[in-house]
Amino acid sequence: MSWEKIGKEGSLLRWYDVMEADKYEYTVGPAGEQFFNGLKEGKIIGSKCPKCGKIYVPARLYCEDCFVKIDSYVEINKDEAYVDSYTIIYRDDEGNKLDIPVYIALIRFPNTKGGILCYAEGNVRIGGKVKITSFQWPLRVKVE
Ligand SMILES: [Zn+2]
Numbered sequence: 001m002s003w004e005k006i007g008k009e010g011s012l013l014r015w016y017d018v019m020e021a022d023k024y025e026y027t028v029g030p031a032g033e034q035f036f037n038g039l040k041e042g043k044i045i046g047s048k049c050p051k052c053g054k055i056y057v058p059a060r061l062y063c064e065d066c067f068v069k070i071d072s073y074v075e076i077n078k079d080e081a082y083v084d085s086y087t088i089i090y091r092d093d094e095g096n097k098l099d100i101p102v103y104i105a106l107i108r109f110p111n112t113k114g115g116i117l118c119y120a121e122g123n124v125r126i127g128g129k130v131k132i133t134s135f136q137w138p139l140r141v142k143v144e
Pocket residue numbers: 049050051052053054063064065066067
């Protein structure tokens with residue numbers, strides 16, 4: 001990382017910097033840790049608001065409606081996953097046409113808030129029933 005300060009102390013300063021984004025590591029936080037540890041065991045972990053009872057997937061630390069901290073985690077029935085929406089990618093980052101288009105699906109679970117982006121294959125369609133075929137991040141799913 002390189003820093004270059006422009007200006008004088010006591011007045012507005014500008015920093016010119018190089019973001020080395022691929023070298024940073026971010027912590028996932030307590031709720032993210034529950035979620036990712038769950039994936040290692042082939043489980044989908046959500047968090048349940050103690051006030052309103054909403055269940056968030058992936059697990060998160062605060063209820064966005066009640067503004068209360070959540071420290072209760074629940075296992076979600078992964079067999080109930082369905083495709084909420086999806087997109088098809090035809091080109092790579094360089095704009096070259098892919099031999100096989102890539103399907104990215106947002107999967108959700110009944111009676112929960114949130115969702116998970118996954119690589120999808122099979123009969124990908126909105127409402128399609130999802131089987132999680134890999135719990136490695138990002139998840140891979142097959143749509144029946
Ligand atoms: Zn709540």
